Amino acid sequence: MKQAILLNPGPVVLSDRVRRSLQQPDLCHREPEFFDLQDCIRQRLLDVYALDDADWVAVLLSGSGTSAMEAMVSSLVPADGELLVIENGVYGERLSEIARVYGITHTAVAHRWDQAIDLDRVEQVLQQSTAFTHLAVAHHETTTGRLNDVTALAQLCQRHKVKLLIDGVSSFGAESIDFDQWPIAAVAATANKCLHGIPGLSFVISLRQQLNQCQPRTLYLDLNRYAKAQAKRGTPFTPAFPAFYALDAALQELADQGGWQQRQARYGQLAERVRQCLHSVGIEGMLPAEQSSVVLRSYYLPPGMSYKLWHDYLRDQGFIIYAGQGHFSSEMFRVSTMGQITDQDIDRLCRAMRAGILEGLNSSASGDAA
Secondary structure (H helix, E strand, C coil): CCCCEECCCCCCCCCHHHHHHCCCCCCCCCCHHHHHHHHHHHHHHHHHCCCCCCCEEEEEEECCHHHHHHHHHHHHCCCCCEEEEEECCHHHHHHHHHHHHCCCCEEEEECCCCCCCCHHHHHHHHHHCCCEEEEEEECEECCCCEECCHHHHHHHHHHCCCEEEEECCCCCCCCCCCCCCCCEEEEEEECCCCCCCCCCEEEEEEEHHHHCCCCCCCCCCCHHHHHHHHHCCCCCCCCCHHHHHHHHHHHHHHHHCCHHHHHHHHHHHHHHHHHHHHHHCCCCECCCHHHECCCEEEEECCCCCCHHHHHHHHHHCCEECEECCHHHCCCEEEEECCCCCCHHHHHHHHHHHHHHHHCHHHHHHHHCCC
């Protein structure tokens, strides 16, 4: 089967280097060869943002990005703490859902999904209570492609002595995360998005001091249990070791290509080409480019076309786009530029999109989309 170009926000098209890494020998997860690999990955993750291992620790988890989010929130908010959650999309709302499931005292500042964070409202809530210990936010809200203004949030948190819990699942490795200036307690992320690994492995980058204060609410996702075991070259449960091979290769590749800054520039270049192409045929983004991540952009559907028709047409051309969520499902589609995507791939995509839009997909397949 010919490889489709995945323009969805993970999993991504793998490089040959990462794909070859999956052909390495099977490992027992209680042997030194596995622990050498685990140690190497944990250090490489800190190296992505040049973090000092005296202050920060990378904790590996077998599971999707949501498992890292859940481990972070359930482990790091203390029993007597209170969490403030920013919601302006599915993933902010997921942070609130995690808090509800674990019975964590929390308050949500809810916004429309297409709305930027209202900093005045957030500050008003922070001023109403001194009980808040942590604030949780999705850095890149993949629902719309919005890159939330965490720098401004961080300034509020510093004034109110609140620690940040960041969902960096679709931003880690391609967007700026200021570990020096933001009052970060932890960042949750995953292997199979901006890092170009495979699904099945996620991680939390945490302040060591915060880990020492963990009060676990779960067995399998107890962050401190993993941190203690990994520090002693162990693992509490059977890991998804093929994903370890892939992430190690992907992190080496990221470093060889110039690090997250170069990846950000590359994504941005490809995303801008897609934006200009769609603009040339009258299709606009839901958000201004300057408010969007380089990782993913959202666009209004071509007039008269359903998402299914547009998706199926582009799939036939060799490209997988992504639907809108919730009430946006009938209005928009999303295009991500993560993964091993070439300039030639984007050339072909733009030709296909222009042709489909200008031809009206044969008058919207004779009315199927009406």
